[in-house]
Amino acid sequence: MTQIINSLSEVSDRYDALFVDLWGCVHDGVRALPDACAALQEYRRKGGCVVLVTNSPKPRAGIAPQIADFGVPEDAWDTIASSGDSARAAMFQGVVGEKVWFMGEPERDDDFFKPMKVIENPVNIQRVELEDAEGIVCCGPFDPMADPADNRPEFLWAKQKGLKLLCANPDIVVDRGDVREWCAGALARLYTEMGGESLYFGKPHPPIYDLARRRLAEIGKHVPDSSILAIGDGVHTDIDGAMGEDIDSLFISGGLAAKETKTNGQPDPDALDAYLNKEMANPTFTIGHLR
Structure with a gap:
């Protein structure tokens, strides 16, 4: 059963790197989500590494300016692995x-x-x-x-x-x-x-996780899977992918599944359990919104 947490900082010191979904977690397709960006900035200040792992069809070079336009600060992430690449x-x-x-x-x-x-x-x-x-x-x-x-x-x-x-x-x-x-x-x-x-080639399929690991290696980070936390709001992309790679995951219930999980700040525990059981997903942790 998933553990509901109140902030990323409750568990982040267990991990050396985060594989973070973009859409629905860091921005909403129009603007950055300030609490999420602040949480990633704090994680990086403490020495953690953030890989933005996105199912965007854009190449990495096109994603960086796009999220900057949305207001995602450059110091909230280290590198990008996209389904497009x-x-x-x-x-x-x-x-x-x-x-x-x-x-x-x-x-x-x-x-x-x-x-x-x-x-x-x-x-x-x-x-x-x-x-x-x-x-x-x-x-x-x-x-x-x-x-x-x-x-x-x-x-x-x-x-x-x-x-x-x-x-x-x-x-x-x-x-x-x-x-x-x-x-x-x-x-x-x-x-x-x-x-x-x-x-x-994107989440939940293996090629994008191989790419994310290579992007970590490009910046001199060699992180074992046991020290990686995947974060995302898609149970059949982010969470299924993490489960397939045998890495821990943090489910953002206030994204695509906000209605099903009755997320109002935080998910309703019974609605969350019913949803995860129905979708046969088992994230390590769950939070309403990344913060």
Whole structure:
């Protein structure tokens, strides 16, 4: 059974590094969450290391200025591991071919196709129409408010042609302020349900955790899994991922599951237990909001 805590500082001295989700934990898609930022700043002042582990399809270089615009201070984190970078590496290695049909918002997601210096002999990726594609690269819906089922006709054709779908963001939904939006994970789930093959590289899947560990090593931190705490508001991304990696986790109940856990400052214990049992999740700790 999860332990409800009142602040990160109650347990943070047990850990040398944090794997912290961004959306719903550190910002709400519009602005930074001040208490969360303050908690991470304090943790770093005491010597801890913060890796922002996000299912954003953006490369690391695009996330830093974005969260700065939201008001997340630079001294609240050390490095970033994104689903986008993990998926980009796979794309440039050719996992869905050279000619790809792109799903997403071009102005937002163009950086996904920028070359990666760390990939030797990268595939020459070309964006083409669906009928000419060898695979699908999905950074998100064309319209984040539209029903994912609107894509069934294209997905049926793609499945029949045996196209693989590379999912750059396994999240199903996010809350942008008070507005809930669909993410690439909802499209990948639909494609899989229709019999297509979806490839995932963000939480809860192993590649992004491998990337997070490599990002720690890049800054000279070699931290055993027993000294890492994963923090996030998605039971099927952040918490399932942590459980799969056998690392401790802190569930933020006031994010995506605020209604189900009856979180008003802190979760209602009975509602929290019912929700976690229903979702078959077992976070080490739970808190209403990161602080």
